[in-house]
Amino acid sequence: MLVLVLGIIVLLGVHTLTTFRETRTGLIERFGVRPYKAAYALASVVGFALIVWGFSLYRAEGLIHVWTPPTWTRHLTIPLMWFAFVALACMNPAPGRIRGWLRHPMLVSIKIWALAHLLANGDAGGMLLFGSFLAWAVFDRIAVKKRGDLGAPRISSFTRADGVALGVGTLAYVAMLYLHPVLIGVPVIGH
DSSP states (O other): HHHHHHHHHHHHHHHHHTTTTTHHHHHHHHHHHHHHHHHHHHHHHHHHHHHHHHHHHHHHHOOOOOOOHHHHHHHHHHHHHHHHHHHHHSSSSOOHHHHHHSSHHHHHHHHHHHHHHHHOBBBHHHHHHHHHHHHHHHHHHHHHHTOOOSOOOOOOOOOOHHHHHHHHHEEEEEEEHHHHHHHHOSSOOOO
């Protein structure tokens, strides 16, 4: 599980760096915007790759079962993931009522994704992975709020962007239902 932990530290560490605005600004001033962004992207890719590799190593060695989630929590995960995909699809910068309601759609998506998977997985590696992402997303949302970033503005009516987010989010959700066994190695239903 060491590779998984290292990947989580690298990926979430580099993303946590952005919450420390003075440090981030200092790095940009010292190295320049492009090198900062390149290093940020590289660290993110390396962290993500380590997480994927580390989790596959962990699964190959055998899951460490901590608890057995009740069946109803697995059933709850399925609709929660639809909300996560719709929230992610609201990343389009076009104004929309759903985007304004969520304020920070990417963070909402990560929180729902992590919570949904915590409800469905009772093994140590899954709890570590999804718990880390949930904790990070909560921390980041607090940091965003503290620096005064209100996120997307509230809009009183639905817009075309809402329809696009619902459509794209639903399509991505359905695709993941079928691709989850191929990409992740675990079927969504019947697992």
